[in-house]
Amino acid sequence: MMKPNSLLLSAIFLCTLLFRCTEDDPEIDITDIQFDGDKVTVTEGFTYDLTTAIEVTGSDADQAEISFSSSDASVVSVSGHILTAEKVGTTTVTATEANSGLTASIEVEVIANIIAVTGVVLDESEANLKVGETLQLVATISPEDATEKDITWSVAFPSGSKSSEDEPTDIATVSETGLVTAIAAGDVVVTAKTKDGEFTASVDVSITNIAVTGVKIDNDPISIAGSTTYQLAATVEPSNATNQTVIWSLYLDQSGRIRNEEIPVPIRVPVDVDYYAEIDSGTGVITSKNPCDGCGLIAVATTFEGEFSDELPVEITYVDVTSITLDPSSITIDVEGTEQMTATILPENASNKNVTWSIDFASGFPDANPNDYASVSETGLVTGIAPETFDIVVKATAAIETDISGTASITVNPILATNIEIVDSDDIPFPEKKFVSGPNDCTLSMQLKTSIAPENVSDESVTWSIDDEETATISSEGMLDFNSTGTVRVTATTNDGTEMSDYLDVTFTGCL
Numbered sequence: 001m002m003k004p005n006s007l008l009l010s011a012i013f014l015c016t017l018l019f020r021c022t023e024d025d026p027e028i029d030i031t032d033i034q035f036d037g038d039k040v041t042v043t044e045g046f047t048y049d050l051t052t053a054i055e056v057t058g059s060d061a062d063q064a065e066i067s068f069s070s071s072d073a074s075v076v077s078v079s080g081h082i083l084t085a086e087k088v089g090t091t092t093v094t095a096t097e098a099n100s101g102l103t104a105s106i107e108v109e110v111i112a113n114i115i116a117v118t119g120v121v122l123d124e125s126e127a128n129l130k131v132g133e134t135l136q137l138v139a140t141i142s143p144e145d146a147t148e149k150d151i152t153w154s155v156a157f158p159s160g161s162k163s164s165e166d167e168p169t170d171i172a173t174v175s176e177t178g179l180v181t182a183i184a185a186g187d188v189v190v191t192a193k194t195k196d197g198e199f200t201a202s203v204d205v206s207i208t209n210i211a212v213t214g215v216k217i218d219n220d221p222i223s224i225a226g227s228t229t230y231q232l233a234a235t236v237e238p239s240n241a242t243n244q245t246v247i248w249s250l251y252l253d254q255s256g257r258i259r260n261e262e263i264p265v266p267i268r269v270p271v272d273v274d275y276y277a278e279i280d281s282g283t284g285v286i287t288s289k290n291p292c293d294g295c296g297l298i299a300v301a302t303t304f305e306g307e308f309s310d311e312l313p314v315e316i317t318y319v320d321v322t323s324i325t326l327d328p329s330s331i332t333i334d335v336e337g338t339e340q341m342t343a344t345i346l347p348e349n350a351s352n353k354n355v356t357w358s359i360d361f362a363s364g365f366p367d368a369n370p371n372d373y374a375s376v377s378e379t380g381l382v383t384g385i386a387p388e389t390f391d392i393v394v395k396a397t398a399a400i401e402t403d404i405s406g407t408a409s410i411t412v413n414p415i416l417a418t419n420i421e422i423v424d425s426d427d428i429p430f431p432e433k434k435f436v437s438g439p440n441d442c443t444l445s446m447q448l449k450t451s452i453a454p455e456n457v458s459d460e461s462v463t464w465s466i467d468d469e470e471t472a473t474i475s476s477e478g479m480l481d482f483n484s485t486g487t488v489r490v491t492a493t494t495n496d497g498t499e500m501s502d503y504l505d506v507t508f509t510g511c512l
Contacts, residue, residue: 028099030064032057035095035106042076042085044113050081053106054095065098076108085110114147117196126204129172129182131242137178137203139192148196153178155188158204172205182207185242209242212305223315224288226351232284234301234310245304248284250277250314253296273297276316291318291351318351321398324406331394332411333374333384335458341380343396343406354399355380362391362409374410387414387458414458417494421451422504435506437482442511448478448504450492459496466490472508485510 036053056064068083070076072091077084083093087110094105123138141149153176155168171186180190184207191202214237224230236244250273276292279285279299286299293315302309323346331339345353357376361368373388382394388410397405423429425447437443450462464474471486480490485508493501 028058028060028063030056030058030060030097030100030102033064033066033095033097033100033102034104037106039107039109041109041111042083044085044088044110046085046113048083048085048108050078050083050093050095054104056097058100063099067096067098069094069096070108075110083108088112112147115143115145117146117148117194117199118142120151120192120194120199120201122192122201122203124203127180127206129180129205129207130210130240131182131184131207132210132240133182135180135182135205137174137180137190137192139178139201141194146196148194150195151178152193152195154191154193155180156191158187158189161187172207180205185209210238210240212241212243212303212308213237214308215246215301215303215310217299217301217310217312219312221313221315223317224286225317225319225349226288226291227319227353228349229285229287232279232286232299232301232312234284236303237308241305243303243305246284247302247304248279248281248286249300249302250279250286251298251300251311252276253298277314286314288316289351290316292316293318316351319347319349321350321352321401321404322346324355324396324398324404326394326396326406326408328408330409330411331382332413333382334413335384335386335415336456337384337413339382341376341382341394341396341408343380345398352398352400355396356399358395358397359410360393360395360407362393362407366390373412382410384410384412386412388412414496415454415456416496417452417454417457417459417498417500419453420462420492420494420500420502422490422492422502423449423451425449427451430504433502433504435504437506437508439509439511444508445479445481446506448474448480448490448492450478450502452494457496459494461495462492463495464490464492472506480506482508484508 033054033056036055040048040053042048050068054066068078068081070078070091070093075086075089075091076093077086078093090107090109092105093108094103096103119142121140127135129135139151153174155172155174157168168188171184172180172182172188174180174190178192186207188205189202190205191200193200216235216237218233218235222230232248234246236246252273276290276295276297277286277288297314299312299314300309325344327342327344333339343355357378357380359370359374359376361370368390370392373386373392374382374384376382376394380396392410393407394410395405395407421429427449452460464476464478466472466474467489468486471484472480472482472488474480474490487505487507489503489505491501491503493499
C-alpha cells in the first residue's frame, strides 16, 4: 500500500488528461482507496488539499485517477482536489478512482471563523437631555468584522454619587438598541458592554426638567344645573412641561362688595363656597349644590410649579323638584319594629334634595293623632308604636317645593300573646292550677288576674268563663263569686286572636 504525495497525484491527473491510454495499454492495478480518518474539520473560508488525506493501494497506485465531489456544495465546494469551506455545516466528500471504480467518503465539518472583539466605543461621551427626550446611542465594536457583536446596555448612578431611594431607571432607561429615554431630572451613566470580552464604553447623561410657563383652562364659561358634576380641564404650557400638576379651587368674586379703603380696586378673597359647590382639587371635577346665578363663583386652576393660574366664571342654575317616590311603597312593621325609607327625588339634578319626613293619615281627618301609631326620624326611619286603627302613611315632602311629596302606606302589626297564666291579686301563679278555700276561710269572692307574655303585648284583655254558673259567677274583670260550696273551673282566653288560654280549678268548702 502506498500514499502518493500531492505532487505525484497532480502529475497523475495531468497525465490522465493529456495522454489517455489506448485500449492496448495494460490494465492498471488499483486494489483500494480510502481516506486517512473518518472526519476532517475545516474553518469557514479556508481551503483544504484532499490529496493529503487519501490513500491508494495497488501496484499501480502512482497511476490512480481520482476525482472528488461534495454532497452539499453550499457547505463545501470542490475544485479538482482543493476543498473550500463555504459556510458552517457538515457534508460528505466522496473520492472516486476512475480505473477501478473504487470510492471512499469522508465527513467534512465546517466550523465558524471566530474573530474576537478587542474593544468598543460610543458616539457620545456626554449628553444633556430634557425630561421626556430621547437619545439614540451608537456603539462601534472593534474589529469591524468581529464575530460576536452583541451588546448589553445598562443605566447606573455616577460613581461616588450620594445614595438615593430612587433606582437609576427612575431617572432614565435604555433600550436593547441603545435608545436612552429621559424620565426625571438627575444624572446617570449609560454603559454598553460587549458580550465577547466584556469590553465597556460609557456616556454621562444629565437630565433637567422642562419648566412651566403658564396654564390655560380649556372650558368656556359654564352654566350648570344644581346637584350635577362637571369636568374642568386645563392645559399646562408648554405642553411638554415636566410637571403637569394643576391644583383646582373655587372662589367667590367679591368685586364691588369688599374693598380696601387704601386700595380702591376690588379684592378677591378666598371664602367658604361649599354652600354653592365643591371641586376636587386634583381632578377638576366640580359638583354644584345650590343656585349661584351671578353670585361671582369662579373656578381657578393653579400650576404646582411656578403657581401660574387661570380662572373661569361658573354659574349654577336652580332646578325644581318634580316628584318624590318612596321605597318601599308600603311597609308592614311590628310595634317597636323599624323600617328605613328611601326617598328618590326627580330630577336627579334637583337643586335642593332635602325632604321633611312625617306621619299622616291616608285620607280624612279623624279625631286621632297619626303619631300615636308610628313615628319617623329626620332620616326616614319609621318605628311602629301601636297597631293602627286608621290608614296611615309615611310622607316625604320637598324642603322648597312643599307641594311635592311622596307617600308609602304603613301597617303596624300588634304584638301577640305567646303565653297566658292565671295569677292571684298579688300576681302569684297558683300551684298545680288548683285553689281550695277551706272551712276557716269564709271568703266567698276572689279576684283573679292574668299574666300575659310578652310584657309589651298589644292587647292585654281576656275573656273569663266558668264551667258551672250555678255554683259561681265571674265578672269580665275576673272577680269570682261563689253561690254555694263546690268546685268550678275558671278559664281565661286572650282576645288578640291567638285564643291562648289558661285555667284554674277553684274549690269552696264553705264556712264553720
